[in-house]
Amino acid sequence: MAITTYAAITVDSSELAMKVYEMSRPHGIKEITHVRHRLSLGSEIFTTGQISYRTMSEICRVLEDFKKVMEEYKVSAYHAFATDAFRDASNKLVVLDQIKLQANIKVRILSNSEERFLCYKAISMNEKAFEHMINEGALIVDMSAGSVQLSLFSEGALSFTQKLKLGASRISELLHTLEPEMFSYHELISEYIDKDLTTFFQLYLQDKEIHHTIVMGTKIPEITYRVMEWDKDFTGVMSRSKFTNMKLSPLLKSEQSEVVIPAILLFKKIVSLTECDDIYLSSTDLCDSMAAEYAEKKNIRKPKHDFTEDIIATAKNIARRYGVDMAHVENVSYLATEIFDSIRKLHGLGKRERLLLQIGVILHSCGAYINMCQTRENSYKIIMSTEIIGISHQERVIVANIVRYNSEFFPTYEDIEDEITRDDYITIVKLCALLRLANVLDKSNKQKIKCVRVSLRENSLQIVAHTMADITLETGLFHQKADVFEEVFGIRPVIKKRRQTPEALAQKTK
Helix, strand or coil: CCCEEEEEEEECCCEEEEEEEEEECCCEEEEEEEEEEECCHHHHHHHHCCCCHHHHHHHHHHHHHHHHHHHHCCCCEEEEEECHHHHCCCCHHHHHHHHHHHHCCCEEECCHHHHHHHHHHHHHHHCCCHHHHHHHCEEEEEECCCCEEEEEEECCEEEEEEEECCCHHHHHHHHHCCHHHCCCHHHHHHHHHHHHHHHHHHHHHCCCCCCEEEEEECCHHHHHHHHHHHCCCCCCEECHHHHHCCCCHHHHHCCCHHHHHHHHHHHHHHHHHHCCCCEEECCCCHHHHHHHHHHHHCCCCCCCCCHHHHHHHHHHHHHHHCCCCHHHHHHHHHHHHHHHHHCHHHHCCCHHHHHHHHHHHHHCCHHHHCCHHHHHHHHHHHHHHCCCCCCCHHHHHHHHHHHHCCCCCCCCHHHHCCCCCHHHHHHHHHHHHHHHHHHHCCCCCCCCCCCEEEEECCCEEEEEEECCCCCHHHHHHHHHHHHHHHHHHCCEEEEEEECCCHHHHHHHHC
16 A cells, blocks of 8 residues: 655744645545644734745744654655745745755745635545535635635535635734724724625625535634633534624633634624524645645545536636626637647647636636727736636736737737746647637627537648538638637648538437
8 A cells, every 4th residue: 555645834924834644545644743833924024025034044944844854754745835925025036045045945835816726625625514515505714814715605616706805914913003092902803804894795795695604714723722612512513603602702811812813703704794504614724735635636535526617617707797798608618628629739738728728718808898999908907807716826827818819919928028938928829829719710609600520630620610500700710810820730720611400410429
């Protein structure tokens, strides 16, 4: 039985943490040790905007100690991720370089969407009732030191997600400046968080059915411990009335009361707005999420929930928000993926790039909502301003540029090298050529071509359109896009019409 030993390291705003796991297919993932080191990174960045040399040296020293623990447990693989506080530091790149040089550990800063997505995947693996809860309607409240992410799952899929800058440490640090004038700390926190949360619920959650609230974050272990002191029967799930009536006075004795109390008050406000009666405190943290992601990549364990569909569902919800013709994007998505799959040998791209193509198709015309004369540029700005859970910031840049250059003009790498790498540029060029070709096959937005057969021949890509409709417009404009496609892939796409309905074709292939 092959056992993999894996270490997950996180550099959070309030601590450095490492968990070491043993992984195997028969037994899954087992935590074997957990080491932590308190850190005042969040408050330092909040007040000064950067990481001091003293804190950087402390991080390097602790990471060197973590390496000794990894050697002791004979760790075969590790990842080290930094989270939201690190993202806001003006000198983060210098600090990362020094960590690599001094501690010989490579730390990667996770984007917010990557961090949250990892946590959701871990919950789906660790919590048996996850599928049941998201089918009935569940709100996941994921709090970090600097922000809170609210994600609604409805009918088994991610409906939408939104980040609010209401993290426990952020609230605590902000209110410290008002300390001399404070009469009631609790009331002041409640007043501070009320506006943003109420506005959010009015915009996104009004009339939504939420039967379960899953609360997670860095302070959940501390909160769970305090809840167990208050409620001896607590098993991880509690009613709304119990959670709302939880007394905060015992928490004042806690060393972390300054961040635990804002977190609980924030959770209480969210729970009161959702009016759901099932509150679940999840102990899953980022280290667990990293272990789950690694286990999935190594085929040791797989999540039951298909998160790829969630990413697509999120993109579709964004598109609907901007009045996109969903019948058109569904049809273009089908055509684009059919062409993508038929020329794998030519483009050399994988599943991830296929997903980015689908997202690009779904969002390529959302900018028309703002100005139809500048659809592509506005679509680019919308995508860059909108978080899509499940893809990294750099992947979002790729999608935005696929959409931006869905035209006859395409810039040279030197024109946009500040934004993307050379490899990303090549990926954008290929996916953009695919989007252009697929998009022109539904130029009229009437879905005249609903069924195609795509095949590679010696010098051409044969696209046979099975339709009874008049596709003169589509075939007339097809040749312009074919020139671009040929320039990128070195093969000429050719469209042929076959007068046959999709129903007749389906019957024939049975």
